[in-house]
Amino acid sequence: MRNRALRIAIRMLLIIIGIFFIFPLYWMLNMSFKSKEEFYVTPFALPKQWIVDNYINAFQSYNFLVYFKNSLIYTAGTLVLILFLGSMLAYCLSRMEWRFSKYALSYISLGLVIPVNVVMIPLFIMIIDLNIQNTYMGLIIPLFAFGLSACVLMLYAFFRSLPKELEEAACIDGCNVYQSYFRIILPIIKPAIATQCVLIFMNVWNEFPLSYILVTKEAFRPLTVGLANFFMEIGVTDWGLIGAAMILSSLPTMIVYASASEQIENALTAGAILK
Amino acid sequence: MTRFFSTNTSIFIFAFPALFIFTAFVVYPLFPEIVISFQKHNGFSSQGFVGFKNYIEIFSSNSFWKANTNTFIIVLLSTAAGLPISLLLAFLLDSQANGTRRYFKAAGMLPAILSVTVIAQMWMAIYEPQWGLLNSLLRAIGLESLSQEWLTDRGIVIFSVAVAFLWQYIGLNTLLFYTGLKSIPKTYYEAALMDGAGPVKSALMITIPLLQEVIKFVLVISILGSMGMFAHVEVMTGGGPGYFSRTIVYELYYKAFMSSEFGVGSAVAVIYVLQCILITLVLNRFVAREKIEF
Numbered sequence: 001m002r003n004r005a006l007r008i009a010i011r012m013l014l015i016i017i018g019i020f021f022i023f024p025l026y027w028m029l030n031m032s033f034k035s036k037e038e039f040y041v042t043p044f045a046l047p048k049q050w051i052v053d054n055y056i057n058a059f060q061s062y063n064f065l066v067y068f069k070n071s072l073i074y075t076a077g078t079l080v081l082i083l084f085l086g087s088m089l090a091y092c093l094s095r096m097e098w099r100f101s102k103y104a105l106s107y108i109s110l111g112l113v114i115p116v117n118v119v120m121i122p123l124f125i126m127i128i129d130l131n132i133q134n135t136y137m138g139l140i141i142p143l144f145a146f147g148l149s150a151c152v153l154m155l156y157a158f159f160r161s162l163p164k165e166l167e168e169a170a171c172i173d174g175c176n177v178y179q180s181y182f183r184i185i186l187p188i189i190k191p192a193i194a195t196q197c198v199l200i201f202m203n204v205w206n207e208f209p210l211s212y213i214l215v216t217k218e219a220f221r222p223l224t225v226g227l228a229n230f231f232m233e234i235g236v237t238d239w240g241l242i243g244a245a246m247i248l249s250s251l252p253t254m255i256v257y258a259s260a261s262e263q264i265e266n267a268l269t270a271g272a273i274l275k
Numbered sequence: 276m277t278r279f280f281s282t283n284t285s286i287f288i289f290a291f292p293a294l295f296i297f298t299a300f301v302v303y304p305l306f307p308e309i310v311i312s313f314q315k316h317n318g319f320s321s322q323g324f325v326g327f328k329n330y331i332e333i334f335s336s337n338s339f340w341k342a343n344t345n346t347f348i349i350v351l352l353s354t355a356a357g358l359p360i361s362l363l364l365a366f367l368l369d370s371q372a373n374g375t376r377r378y379f380k381a382a383g384m385l386p387a388i389l390s391v392t393v394i395a396q397m398w399m400a401i402y403e404p405q406w407g408l409l410n411s412l413l414r415a416i417g418l419e420s421l422s423q424e425w426l427t428d429r430g431i432v433i434f435s436v437a438v439a440f441l442w443q444y445i446g447l448n449t450l451l452f453y454t455g456l457k458s459i460p461k462t463y464y465e466a467a468l469m470d471g472a473g474p475v476k477s478a479l480m481i482t483i484p485l486l487q488e489v490i491k492f493v494l495v496i497s498i499l500g501s502m503g504m505f506a507h508v509e510v511m512t513g514g515g516p517g518y519f520s521r522t523i524v525y526e527l528y529y530k531a532f533m534s535s536e537f538g539v540g541s542a543v544a545v546i547y548v549l550q551c552i553l554i555t556l557v558l559n560r561f562v563a564r565e566k567i568e569f
Contacts, residue, residue, distance in 0.1 A: 007370060007371070010367050010370055010371065011371055011372075011375050013367065014364075014367060014368065014371065014375055014378075014379050015375070015378070015379075017364070017379070017382075018378055018379050018382035018383070019382075021382040021383055021385055021386055021442075021446055022382050022385060023408075024397045024398075024400075024401065024408075025385060025389075025397075027397075027400070027408065028393075028397055028400075031400075040406060043406045043408075043411070044408075044411070085292050085293040085296075086293055088288075088289045088290075088292075088293065089289065089290050089293040089294065091289060092286055092289035092290040093290070096281040096285070096286055096289065097281045098281060098286050104290065104294065107294075107302075108294075108297065110301070110302060111297065111301050113551060113552065113555050114301055114302070114305070114548065114551075115499060115502075115503045115551060116503075117503045117505060117524040117527070117528075117544075117547070118305070118308075118544050118547060118548045118551070119301070119304035119305060119308060119544070120527070120528065120531070120544070121308060121311065121527070121531045121537055121540050121541050121544060122304035122305075122307040122308045122311065122541075123300065123304050124318070124531075124532075125307070125311075125318065125537075126300075126304065126307075128319075141296060141300060142300050144296060145296050145297050145299070145300035145301045146300070146301060148293060148296075148297050148301075149297075149301075152293070177282075177285045178285075178288075181289075202388065205390070206388075206389075206390040206391060208390070208391050208392070208505070208506035209505050209506060209524075209528075212506070212509070213528070213532060223390065224390045224391065224392045224506075225392075227390070227392045227393070227396075228392045228506075228509070228510050231392070231396055231510070236399065236403075239400065242396065242400075246393045246396060246397070249390065249392075249393060250389050250390070250393050253388050253389065253390070254388070254389075257384070257388050261381060261384070264384075264388070265380065265384065265450060268387075268447065268450065268451075269450060269451055269454040
């Protein structure tokens with residue numbers, strides 16, 4: 001009896017804490033459908049009159065589609081590069097025999113210790129010197145370099161668990177190393193690649209400091225930075241418009257999360273368990 | 276057979292592109308950074324070496340020490356408050372039925388999947404002094420005396436920003452701990468129950484020791500994550516009022532990109548990377564133990 005009461009109490013507590021996580025999102029949605037006047041009078045109640053003016057306004061004054069397209073390009077580009085070159089490096093480190101492979105593995109782990117913030121300044125100067133500032137490559141390459149370590153280390157562990165016979169069979173069947181890698185090994189590690197896709201997507205889509213500093217032209221800004229600049233421009237008076245811009249910018253990730261919540265949760269926890 | 280595949284050409288093709296870009300954009304920049312930290316540099320060109328002048332300047336500036344204190348406060352809060360709260364929530368979650376669990380997971384993950392900009396702006400609305408959620412709530416329960424200017428009060432501002440930051444990742448950390456809890460075989464608890472251990476005792480004697488791999492992982496990512504906090508500060512306060520909510524990364528950003536003193540900014544960055552290395556060494560030395568196999 002006492003146990004049951006305790007369990008119900010815990011459930012109530014968890015539900016209340018859950019609301020604490022959801023409420024701000026509800027509030028944001030709520031403010032995006034209110035007129036400016038109504039918002040200041042009753043900030044929390046449901047809108048008396050649901051208006052979509054804020055969204056129309058947001059589409060006019062906030063370059064959502066441009067930022068969205070840029071975010072898509074940055075994320076897709078980084079994703080492809082990391083998965084392609086990162087998995088090849090991980091494969092080479094775990095299954096090929098060469099003298100420096102152990103050193104190369106420790107070297108790549110350095111990427112987990114050097115945070116991106118540390119080298120912001122020289123990176124900024126380098127990007128200007130290389131003449132790639134405000135191009136898609138100018139952000140994709142640094143994002144790739146800083147996302148590489150985590151992916152390589154995880155895939156390395158995965159490649160280690162595959163049996164050696166795979167390559168032997170491929171070799172006997174007359175595959176060269178590239179055919180054996182791209183036709184046989186890569187399809188086998190699909191689950192690990194899927195996990196990496198989720199992790200890289202989440203990291204790159206929401207990345208802030210690098211994009212904020214390296215990209216100085218409006219036309220090349222991704223969503224996170226475009227939104228921050230939009231807020232700084234319009235100031236803090238028109239919360240209906242702010243709410244609409246927030247909802248618009250959050251929709252893509254929320255749709256992705258809603259359609260693959262389980263995979264995303266598994267991917268995000270994979271790191272902790274694999275260690 | 277793998278030897279057959281491991282020709283010099285194939286190793287080069289597989290390893291070189293990634294290693295080259297990694298070296299050029301992650302490792303190499305540390306060297307110019309150290310060089311710039313001894314120069315007067317405006318971002319476009321160097322105006323000559325100045326010896327330790329930049330370091331002397333940061334060590335004698337109030338904003339640098341404030342930034343360090345603030346960063347320390349955030350690291351302390353996320354480890355001493357954030358982690359125990361997440362661990363406790365994971366324990367509570369473990370005692371619940373599927374429905375509650377799914378609801379809580381989805382709710383807790385929501386902040387973690389949204390972008391920093393959205394979270395920071397949302398918390399600006401929560402902290403707004405006149406109609407903001409927090410002050411309205413305090414007024415509603417008759418604690419008006421506790422209402423504050425959350426983002427403009429010099430003494431409080433860093434805690435306000437820290438709460439927004441912790442709030443974003445508590446759900447994710449809970450999920451990480453919960454996944455760790457699930458991977459511990461149930462038989463251990465049955466044995467403990469037979470020996471007469473209660474839930475608290477078995478949590479302390481079984482779960483926490485067996486969870487140390489996960490705890491270490493979450494500890495490392497929380498410490499390194501909170502040491503690098505930048506975006507929340509930039510969006511919510513811009514480091515203000517004055518320099519009272521600057522973190523160490525904000526300080527380096529401010530020096531380099533807001534006041535065009537790239538030399539001074541690089542000196543801050545060098546100190547910061549030394550701190551990161553020191554913390555990683557300490558964590559590896561004291562937190563790492565033998566790996567546990569079930």
